Amino acid sequence: MQTSPVRRSSPDKMIYVLVLVIIVQTIYPLTADGSLLTQIIYSLFYASLIVSGIVVAREQRQDIRLLTVLGATWFISSIIYNLNQHATWARFLAYGAIIPYQIAVTRVLLLYIFASKKVTRDVIYAAAAVYILIGAIFVPTYGLIETITYEQTGTNAFVDTTVEPGQVFPWQxxxxxxxVTLTTLGFGDIQPVTLVARAAVTIESVIGVFYTTVIMARLVSLYTAQGVEAEIKHDHTQTG
Incomplete structure (x- = not known):
């Protein structure tokens, strides 16, 4: 009897990575109250993404060191920001520290996906986690654009129906x-105003579409190759 080409790796370590990424990216509304304790707890959750990177890159010491340094740097920066939430320099520090950290985690997962020779559940979980992390990377990117624009011009780079003009734009x-941008939903309640903001939004939209296309092609090609390999083995077994 022919088996499915989609194989289960042992253990399914990536499911924990995916669940952690989903939790981190969905519990952010809890930080809207501005409570220091809530912010710190959220930062701890986010810093735990270091573990997900280490789980994937446990054989690559250089990647582990990089993730540890970037994760620790961001966590310290986040604590400083939480203690100075209304300071512009603190926002710059937090936004600037988290982007390299997010990119490093995403890179490790992408390398894992494209190094895999078989379609396993771990590969599928990793692909989903990367998609979510792409959206996460653009959160501080938009924050930096907004902060720089406001400091230079006194106007906002984005307009939001829930944020008054001149008010600090919440990262939430x-x-x-x-x-909304990554999935190209575009509800229109938040809009980019400046050319730089619009360029960033365009880039994220293109990446969202491009990523799903490339990943689907990668997974389908691996799945097809596994199917052919399984057929060959099956035929050899029958004729052997």
Whole structure:
């Protein structure tokens, strides 16, 4: 009897990575109250993504060191930001520290996906986690654009029906906006105003479409190759 080409790796370590990424990217509304304790707890959850990177790159010491350094740097920066939430320099620090960290985690997962020779559940979980992390990377990117624009011009780079003109743009709003942009839903309640903001939004939309296309092609090609391999083995078994 022919077996399915989709194989189960042992153990399914990536399911924990995916669940952690989903939790981190969905519990952010809890931080809207501005409570220091809530912010720190959320930062701890986010810093735990270091573990997910280490689980994947446990044989690559250089990647582990990089993830550890970037994760620790961001966590310290987040604590500083939580203690100075209304300071512009603190927002710059937090946004600037988290982007390299997110990119490093995403890179490790992408390398894992494209190094895999078989379609396993871990590969599928990793692909889903990367998609979510792409949206996460653009949250601080939009935050930096907004902060720089406001400091230079006194106007906002984005407009939001829930944010008054001249008011500090909450990063939580960017978390929502990023995933609306990534999935090309475009509700229109938040809009980019400046050319730089529009360029960033366009880039995220293109990446969202491009990523799903490339990943689907990768998984389908691996699945097809496994199917052919399984057929050959089956034929050899029957004729042997």
């Amino acid at each position: 709003n960017f978390a929502y906006f990023s995933y």
